[in-house]
Each structure stands twice: as structure tokens, then as C-alpha cells.
Amino acid sequence: MVDADELRDLAEEIAREAGELARRRRDEGVRIADTKSALADIVTDADREVEALIRARLRDARPGDGFLGEESGAERGSTDVTWVVDPIDGTVNYAYGIPHYAVSIAAVTGEPGPEHWRAEAGVVFTPVTGELFGGARGSGAWLAGRRLAVSEATDAGALVATGFGYDPATHAGDLERVRAVMPLARDLRRAGAASLDLAYVAAGRLDGYFERGLHPWDHAAGALLVVEAGGRVGGAPGGRPGALMTIAAGPDVYAALDAAIYH
Template structure:
């Protein structure tokens, strides 16, 4: 099997090219193509174009691998490796001209269920921020050429990020969950791009992050970043609305955060 480092190298190259396309299209002006789950959950023409580019480049580099993308669905492969792709994570930020968006590309094995797969390589590239977070299984997590690690303590309280779903029926439950987490928090952040939330935990910019309703492409690369940066990550059973829960943090905070939310 191809080494995780080789897969990481492919992901970095493609994510960089895809990010430049996304950045260029943003400068030319955004066209809203459709809504996804709700009218507030938009997809832009750039999402589709960027995913098409990523899929084309991966097919050329790794024609026998599988693919799972937010915009164009899935395709089975024969190698056991599947590429899980979010072309523009943080589409609403992107559409409004905010820099907190990213291209997320990961290579996983053992299926496409975040609860059971094993990630081999992951890249979160933020073109507007000029930052590329990368990880390969067993090789640590990196921001550019600098190795990154999670925070291991938060004596003044933890800086915790979360997100709210687009479905108004879920907001009361999400706010109740946030209330349970607040005793652990120094403050709360709502960045609007799960891949960056995860990358920022890996880099020690956040102490922890949790959110319900994420999709496999939202977390595939970012969870590996956290794990390789010395943190812990969990993917928990769906709620009444079918939304699984992701929790990530440094080792000590992780148990406290998970317990506060779920117990």
C-alpha cells in the first residue's frame, strides 16, 4: 500500500491548486448555485468547480481509489483507499467574503463511516489565510514546516468552538448542549468551518471543539490533524434528528467535555 506520506504529498499538491481556484473565483464574484439542507445552507458554483478539479486530479494520480465528495457523491475503488473531500468548507463564510474557509482532503481506509474508518493522510488548506495544515498517520501534524500540538491544559478555562446547524428545529437542543459545556469554557468561538475548527485545535489555537450534524467530509482531514497533534477525537451516536456528534480536544479536556455533553 502507498505510504501515508505519499498520500499526504498528493493531498497537499491538489489542495493547494484547488484553494487557488477557490480564491480566484471568490475574487471574481460568487454565484449561488443552490441550497442544500435548508435555504441558509448554500452551495456556490465555485464549490462544484473546485470539487470537479480535485476529483479530476485524484483520478489522474490515483485512478483506482474511491472517492467521497460533498458535491458530487461517491465512487467505489479497488485499493481500499477512499478520498474524502470538502471542496470549500465554510461556504457561507466564503460567500460573504470572510477568510475562514478551507479545502479539506483526506485519504481513509476501512470504509466511509467516521466511526470506523482509519485516516491515513489529511490536509486542510486555507487559501485566504495562506495556511496549510497537514498530517500523515504516525508522522505528526504540521502547519507548513512547523510541527503542531494540542494544548494540554487550560488553567483559566478552555477556549472552545462549536457550531449550530442550519435547521431551526435543532437550535434549542444545540444551545442546551452549549450550556452544559459552558462551565468548562473561558470563552466560545463560532468560526463556521469545521475543518478549520479541528485544525485550530490541533495547532493549540483552540482547546476543544464539538458539533452535531457534521458530515464525513467535514471532519476527515481535521480529525487526523488532532489525533496526530496529540489530541483525542470522538464520533458519537446520532440524536433524534439523525445528527452524529463530533468532540475533539487535548487528552484531559476531552474527557471532561465529552462527559459534560453526553453524560
């Protein structure tokens, strides 16, 4: 048996240290180190340095656990726990000096894939504002000592967030989904950091969120926060958040988003 609260506490401690390193490196200046899936999909030296710090701290604290990181790939451990990490979610924002980025750390058990794992703990930390969204399975989602709850549907429509992939070939489909969703939306937000979009759904700052093309580290921590705040998270493949679609919202808005996207 794992202690989900203990995993959350460790993630919070490491996320704060990692976030401070990311903020300091941003103040010093950012160097683009490489591109990933497309020319616009960048990685900075800070991404790699921050992930290395997180991995080292986790190895010191729990040497048998597995690790799945955006920058360094997957490594199975000898325990049932795998840490799923995005060291700087919102790298393009980060590189441009837009202060909307986060450190995302989740602990999961079981097979380390979204279609199989069980999320145990998740933390999303924003270095610029100092806000830390944290949750553990069965213990709720929290921010600054306040228990979070997803919003309820209103007649005014839903404030919905989304994102677009870096591959231009996917943009037409992304825009078509936006067109399908807009009749139920009060307005649309596109802020550029999936983990924060999910954390904001958990906090009731957004009514819903949908996006195609997410990786496991994009949604692992944020999805747990939404569920622990009373929301619903799903998508595809297999009705779980994944590469084909991620949807997160309170129950009523979730049903409306799901119907609009898969009309």
C-alpha cells in the same frame, strides 16, 4: 500497504491548486447555485468547480481510488483508498466574503464511513492566509515545518469552538449543549468551518471543539490532524465523530467536554 506520507503529499499539492481556484472565483464574485439540507445551507458554483478539479487531479494521479465528496457523492474504487473531500468548507463564509474557509482533503482506507475507516492522511488549506495544515498517520501533524501539538488544560478554562446546524429545529438542542459546556470554558468561538476548527485544535489555537450534525467530509482531514497532534477525537454514533456529535481536544479537555455534553 499504502504510503500515508505519499498520500499527504499528493493531497497538499492538490489542495493548494484547488484553494487558489476557490480564492480566484471568490474575487470574481460568487453565485449561489443551490441549497442543500435547508434554505440557509447553500452551495456555490465554485464549490462544484473546485470539487471537480480535485476529483480530476486525484483520478489522474491514482485512478483506482474511491471518492467521497460533498458535492458529487460517493464512488467506490478498486483500491482500498477513498478520498474524502470538502472543496470549500465554510461555504456561507465564502459567499459572504468572510475569509475563513478551507479546502479539506483526506485519504482513508477500509470501508468509506467514519465508523469503519482508518484515516491515512489529511490536509486543510486556507486559501486566504496560505496556511496548510497537513498530517499522515504516524508522521504527526504539521504547519509550515512546525510539528503541531494540542494544548494542555489550564485553570483559566478552555477556549472552545462549536457550530450550529442549518435546521432551526436543531437550534434549541445546540444552545442547550453550549449552556452545559460554558462552565468549563474560558470563552466560546463559532467561526463556521469545521475543518479549520479541528485544525486549530491540532495547532493549540483552540483547546477543544464540539458540534452536532457533521458529515464525513467535514471532519475526515481535521480529525486526523488532532490525533496526530496528540489529541483525542470521538463522538456519536459509536464513539466516533459523526452526525450525532463530534468532540475533539487534548485528553483532559476532551474528558471534560464529553462529561459536560453527556451529563
